[in-house]
Amino acid sequence: MATRIDLDGLQELVAGGAQLVEVLPRGEYVEEHLPGAINLPLKELDAATTRQLDHSRPIIVYCWDGL
């Protein structure tokens, strides 16, 4: 299971170079997202779409409220 983090943890990781990934559908991402986040909707997560992610840096995923 991935490590669960709160806002402080997120800000610390992002300051250290973590990648932010919004997994909500594209429309919600286009409306509003966290600064610097990229969009990889849950329904599209596969080997091809995640190729743009850097294995050497932490990845933080988020949706609306974790549900």
Place this chain on the structure above:
Amino acid sequence: MSPRAACRLQTLGFTDVYDYVLGKADWLAHGLPTEGEHADVPRAKDVLRDDVVTAQLDEPIGAVRERVARSPYGFAFVLAKDGTLLGRLRKATLDGDADAAAQDVMEPGPSTVRADSKLEKLAARMRQHNLDAMVVTTPQGRLLGVVRRDDAERRLDEADAPGL
């Protein structure tokens, strides 16, 4: 959704994966900046004032009264040590027994809104209920400040003005 996404990334070979479980709702409610088409929609955070008077639970209201008199407000908020909003002291209360402890005379549990609340809705609510201001806290209940009705209406007028 994010727990499943985090799990899927791990099955795809990513080993350093974190889940910001409280998500975008939490980020927005803290009044933090965003990007996207709706990032410029006027929200409470845009006109938030943090110059309100606060008091400790055991503080005599006589001392609070003096600070309120020097502020642009007629009230004070009572906070726990960690900044959690516990109550409000209205002017009528502040004019009472100067030795009374704030926690004994405060109005507990004032209504609050989040920093990402849309200003248009807040302004309408303040007009409807004849409120001069609304209290803004984090989702955890920590006081961020207040949104004044005149500030909200001015900001909305600016947003509607052509060329701005």
